[in-house]
Amino acid sequence: MSSFEKIALFIDGSNLHATSKALGFDIDYRRLLSEFRSRGVLLRAFYYTTVIEDQEYSSIRPLIDWLDYNGYTVVTKFSKEFVDATTGRRKMKGSMDVDLAVTAMELAGHVDQMVLFSGDGDFRSLVQAVQRRGVRVTVISTLASQPPMIADELRRQADIFVDLAELKPKVGRDPAERPGSREMRQQPPQFNARGSVNRSDRPD
Numbered sequence: 252m253s254s255f256e257k258i259a260l261f262i263d264g265s266n267l268h269a270t271s272k273a274l275g276f277d278i279d280y281r282r283l284l285s286e287f288r289s290r291g292v293l294l295r296a297f298y299y300t301t302v303i304e305d306q307e308y309s310s311i312r313p314l315i316d317w318l319d320y321n322g323y324t325v326v327t328k329f330s331k332e333f334v335d336a337t338t339g340r341r342k343m344k345g346s347m348d349v350d351l352a353v354t355a356m357e358l359a360g361h362v363d364q365m366v367l368f369s370g371d372g373d374f375r376s377l378v379q380a381v382q383r384r385g386v387r388v389t390v391i392s393t394l395a396s397q398p399p400m401i402a403d404e405l406r407r408q409a410d411i412f413v414d415l416a417e418l419k420p421k422v423g424r425d426p427a428e429r430p431g432s433r434e435m436r437q438q439p440p441q442f443n444a445r446g447s448v449n450r451s452d453r454p455d
Contacts, residue, residue, distance in 0.1 A: 255291065255292060256288060256290070256291035256292065256363045256364055257292050257361065257362045257363045257364070258290060258291045258292065258293050258294065258362060258363070258364045258365075259293075259294050259295045259296075259355075259358050259362045259364075259365055259366070260287060260293070260295070260296040260297060260366045260368065261297050261298055261299070261351055261354070261355055261365060261367050261368065261369075262296070262297060262298045262299065262323075262368040262369075263347065263348075263351065263367075263368060263369035264298055264299055264300035264347075264365065265300060265301070266369040266370060266371055266392075266400070267367070267368045267369070267415075270368075270370060270392055270393050270396070270400045270415055271398065273315065273396035273400055273414065273445075274395060274396060274415060274416050274419070275314075275395065276423045276424070276444060277423070278422055278423070278424060279422060279423060279425070280309060280314075280317075280318060280321070281321065282421065282422050282423075283422040283449045284296060284321075284322050284323070284426075286418070286421045287366065291363070291364070291395035294358070294361065294362060295324055295358070296322060296323045296324065297323070297324045297325075297326055297354060298315075298318050298323045298324070298325050298326070298328045299327075299347035299350060299351050299352070300315065300325075300326075300327055300344065300347065301327065301328055301346070309442060315327070318324040325352075326347065326350055326354075328347055328350060332339075348371070348373055348374070350358070351374075351375070351377075352377045355367075355377055355381055355436045356377075356380060356381070356441055359381050359384040359386050360384065362386055363386065363387065364386065364387045364388070364389060365381055365386050365387070365388050365389070366388075366391065366408050367388060367389070367390050367391065368391045368392075369390070369392065369405075370390075370392030370393070370399070370400040370401035370402055370406075371402065371405065372402025372403075372405050373405050374390075374405055375402070375404050375405050375408045376453055378390070378408045379408060382408075382410070384403070387411070388408075388409050388410050388411075389409065389410065389411040389412075389413060390405055390406065390408075390409035390411070390412050390413070391412075391413045391414075391415055391418070392406075392414070392415060393414050393415045393416055393421055394406075394413075394414055395414060395416045404439060412422060
């Protein structure tokens with residue numbers, strides 16, 4: 252891989268969180284950024300997640316604010332919590348898939364490689380479209396969990412599939428350094444004044 256290759260990262264926040272948890276480790280987002288900066292010219296690193304309306308606080312808020320001030324482009328959208336009429340269970344309505352796809356298509360003419368952190372099979376059509384524009388697509392998820400987090404059709408469509416388990420030594424966080432430690436202490440005080448975020452996407 253050329254050190255001058257232009258790369259863009261697209262992180263499906265809730266999917267990456269679920270994948271890393273299934274593998275038993277947390278992502279160190281500082282190390283993740285450094286890893287891909289070492290592989291080429293990192294143009295953008297996007298992190299997508301939904302935000303629950305009217306929720307006063309979520310434990311993922313410190314993570315999102317830290318990412319926003321440390322090299323990531325954080326994209327959020329309001330989602331609504333509702334009660335399913337048939338089951339009586341609380342569910343969420345809201346997805347970042349379209350937002351991610353639109354940005355990926357906009358950038359396709361400016362990058363050599365797109366790295367997608369998601370196992371969601373709905374992204375297969377996006378991967379195909381980006382590939383038709385000459386962009387190589389690396390998909391990062393896992394086959395090591397039961398069941399696998401990666402949809403088979405997405406894994407087959409990718410130019411390169413990387414199992415997140417293989418990246419653990421490079422992007423995993425030291426267990427001694429939990430959320431609320433070094434990274435969180437570096438945040439300016441105004442972070443706590445921001446909006447609210449989906450609890451299901453929390454980092455711990």
